[in-house]
Amino acid sequence: MPELPEVETTRRHIAPVLEGARISAVELGRDRMARRNMRPQDIPERLLGRRVGRVGRRGKFLLIEVEGDLTWVIHLGMSGRMRITSPSDPLDPHTQLVVTTDRGDQVRLIDPRTFGFVAVFTPEELEHDSLAALGPDALEELPDAATLGARLAGRRAPIKALLLDQRILAGLGNIYADEVLFRARVRPTRPGGDLTPEELADLVAAIPEVLLAGVEMGGTSLDDLAYLLPDGRAGEYLDRLMVYGRAGEPCLVCGTPIERVVVAQRSSHFCPTCQR
DNA sequence: AACGATCCCTGTTGGC
DNA sequence: TGCCAACAGGGATCGT
Incomplete structure (x- = not known):
């Protein structure tokens, strides 16, 4: 599944193709891909003919500057x-967006389950979006242990649930949440509120270690149909997973069978032995 | 406010 | 072997 390392790997691949190029054609697959109060026709109408600026990322969102103060x-x-x-x-099956540039490149979004989406926001719209x-x-704005601890103070939800809450981090x-923990x-x-200062420090240290390794390996491709890099290669972090998908298999540190809940x-x- | 449950969607998996 | 229900999950939304 695309998480930060997969999105960052994707960003690094598409940035040199898009940055500075002018968009000469836009084709949207299913209307469902245009959500967040966008009409499907807004996507091509707002992108067509415009020059692309910086290709950025925040969390799992690709944020692409487009001429005219727009954010794709x-x-x-x-x-x-x-x-x-x-x-x-x-075209691959389930191609949902095809963008052609004046340099003759195409950048395509393929998404079988259509949980992804595309939007082109004005500054006003961006401000009112849940983004x-x-x-x-x-990775880029990781808070220190004390700051994260303050955000988690008093929270009774499981730390895993809080790590998945994109408003916190x-x-x-x-x-990667399982791997970080x-x-x-x-x-x-x-x-979440019960973590000791030492555990918070370990958590904050583990986050970039896991995520940077994920980025270096090109992300995690769980099987041949899941996530792939924009050049079609598979990410290789799968080989580094310590717990995810390994229920019943021995812990690579202590040998205790990995549990799934x-x-x-x-x-x-x-x-259950290594984690307290 | 915080938290858990539900829904969206479709390719893959596992049980019979 | 073949069929079909269950499963996978990011984020929005809803009920408590």
Whole structure:
């Protein structure tokens, strides 16, 4: 699933293709992909003929500056991936957005489950979107342990649920949240407000360690149909996963079988010996 | 306000 | 072997 490392890897691939280019054609697949109060026709109408600025990212959102003070937002949802192609390449099934540049490149969004979305916001619209409530980026704007502790103080929800809350910290999804908690030796079920200062410090240290390794490996491709890099390659962080998807298998540190529980309606994996 | 449950969607998986 | 229900999950929304 695309989480921060997958979105960052995607960003790094598409940035040189889009930045400075002018958009010469826009094709939207399903209308459903235009959400967040966008009409489907707004997407091509607002992008067409405009020059692209910086390709940025906050959490799992791609935020692309577009001439005319617009922000082109792309979210990959759970099954979205992007491809860089030439216009003559055949369309993949479930292609939801095709953007052609004046340099003759195409950037495509492929998303079978359509949990992803596309929007092109004016500054006013951006301000009123839930994007405005997004917390600090888990890599670029990571708070220190004391600041995170203050955000978690008094909270009784499981720390796993709070790590998935993008208003607290933007970028962690189900896979990397489990991996971060393993590295910090904290069980996903622990109430967020109960973490000790030492555990908060371990957590804040674990976040960039896990996420940077994920970025370096090009993200996590769970199987051949899931996330792929924009050049079609698979991300290789799958080989580094310590707990996610390993229920019943021995912990790679201590050998205890990894357990699976449901937290915040999501599967959560942890080592009952290593994590307290 | 905080928290948990539900919904959206479709390819894959597992049980019978 | 073949069918079909269950499962996967990011984010919005709703009920308590």
